Amino acid sequence: MPKQLTLAIRVAAIGLLVLFAGSAYGSHAGTTLRFSDANPGATLPSGWAPYRMSRRHAMAKISIASDDSTNVLHIDADHAAGAIAHPLDLPAATIISWRWKVDHSVARADLTTKGGDDFAARVYVFFDLPRSALSFGARMKLRLAHMVFGFDLPTAALCYVWDNDHPTGTIAPNVFYSGVNTIVLQSGDTHTGQWQTQRRDLAADFRTAFGRTAPRVTGIALASDTDNTRGHVNAWFGDVTFAPVAPTNAATLPATGKE
Numbered sequence: 005m006p007k008q009l010t011l012a013i014r015v016a017a018i019g020l021l022v023l024f025a026g027s028a029y030g031s032h033a034g035t036t037l038r039f040s041d042a043n044p045g046a047t048l049p050s051g052w053a054p055y056r057m058s059r060r061h062a063m064a065k066i067s068i069a070s071d072d073s074t075n076v077l078h079i080d081a082d083h084a085a086g087a088i089a090h091p092l093d094l095p096a097a098t099i100i101s102w103r104w105k106v107d108h109s110v111a112r113a114d115l116t117t118k119g120g121d122d123f124a125a126r127v128y129v130f131f132d133l134p135r136s137a138l139s140f141g142a143r144m145k146l147r148l149a150h151m152v153f154g155f156d157l158p159t160a161a162l163c164y165v166w167d168n169d170h171p172t173g174t175i176a177p178n179v180f181y182s183g184v185n186t187i188v189l190q191s192g193d194t195h196t197g198q199w200q201t202q203r204r205d206l207a208a209d210f211r212t213a214f215g216r217t218a219p220r221v222t223g224i225a226l227a228s229d230t231d232n233t234r235g236h237v238n239a240w241f242g243d244v245t246f247a248p249v250a251p252t253n254a255a256t257l258p259a260t261g262k263e
Contacts, residue, residue, distance in 0.1 A: 036245045037090055037224075039077045042068045048088060055087045061231040069240070071105075077226060077241040079125075085229030087126075092246070096207040096218030099249045102127065103201045103242040109168035109193055112233040115186055118179050122232045124196075125166040125239040128184075128225040129206060131218060132159065159183055160219075162209055164202065166190040166239075175213050185213035199242070205249060221246075 042049045046067050054066055064086025069078035079086050106124035114120025160183050167174070167188045174191075178184035187209060189202050210218030228239035 034245070034247045036243050038243045039068055039241065040075050040243050042075055044068050044070050044075060051090050052088045053090075055089055055225070061085060064228060071240055074242070079226070079228040079239045079241075081228040081230045081239070082236040083230060083234050085122075085227070085231040087128075087225050087227035087229075089128075089223055089225035091223045092130075092221050094221040094246055095248070096131070096210060096220060097249050098206045098221060099203060099247045100127075100129065100206055100224075100244065101201065101203040101247070102244040103199050104166065104190075105199045105240045106166050106190075106196055106228075107238045108196050109166060109191070110230055110233055110235055110237055111168060112235060113168045115165070115167060115170060115174075115176055115188075116179065119232050121179055122229050122235070123165040123167060124228060124237045125190075125241070126225075126227040126229070127164040127202075127241075127244075128227065129162045129164075129221060130223040130225075131161065131210060132220045132222050160210075160214065161185075162187060162206070162213060164189050164204065168192060187213065199240075207249070 037049070037051070039049060044067070048054065048066075048068070054063070062082075062084040064079050064081040064084040066080075066086050066088060067078050068075050070076075071078075077088070104125050104127070109124050110122045112120065113122045115123075163178065163184050163186045165186055165188055168191065170176075170188050170191055172188050172191050174186075174188040176186050178186055189204075190200055206221060207218045210216075224244065226241050226244075228237060230237055
């Protein structure tokens with residue numbers, strides 16, 4: 005695979021799992037993807053599947069671990085990158101909430117450079133944006149990716165991150181693929197080692213990031229990576245909940261909070 009193509013689709017390729025996985029969630033009375041009900045060990049809960057984010061570096065260690073008597077997802081990214089993904093079928097008018105914890109931020113990370121594109125924790129949400137809404141360059145990248153993988157990649161995604169330096173609330177296009185917009189929810193080491201609760205209005209965030217009405221949600225991925233900066237970080241994720249929201253509620257909800 006050409007190096008330039010590899011860089012262009014690195015982030016978007018996580019969404020392949022959304023397409024490979026089995027059944028999705030069609031109803032929207034609210035749903036929770038639970039790690040707390042899983043047993044500790046390497047076996048993931050039903051619907052989740054691992055993805056190797058980097059083809060050049062080791063896969064981060066991914067497991068279900070016990071933290072303060074509650075089972076959570078643990079990603080141990082030591083000079084490595086790792087993610088798991090789950091398919092969804094939800095309207096954009098959805099509130100997502102989860103809690104996460106990291107042992108420290110990635111010191112050498114820089115979301116403005118390809119060599120610094122690492123985060124202690126990421127939460128991707130994938131959207132079904134029509135290809136007609138994409139730029140010519142983005143359509144070409146996705147067409148090439150389809151030729152390589154044999155499947156279509158998600159056309160748009162929000163990537164919520166625990167950054168090292170940029171202020172919370174920062175929104176920036178991903179350096180590898182403009183169809184992914186990064187939103188900084190936690191930054192630095194002030195809250196490391198502490199569980200932080202996040203709650204976001206997906207439709208509002210999508211409109212802010214992309215300047216257009218959000219399409220349906222097709223999947224989610226949880227990740228941690230240090231493969232570019234060659235560091236070591238641990239990330240933990242609790243249960244992820246999706247709840248309906250009235251379409252008229254366009255206000256973005258608070259980005260941070262301590263449980």
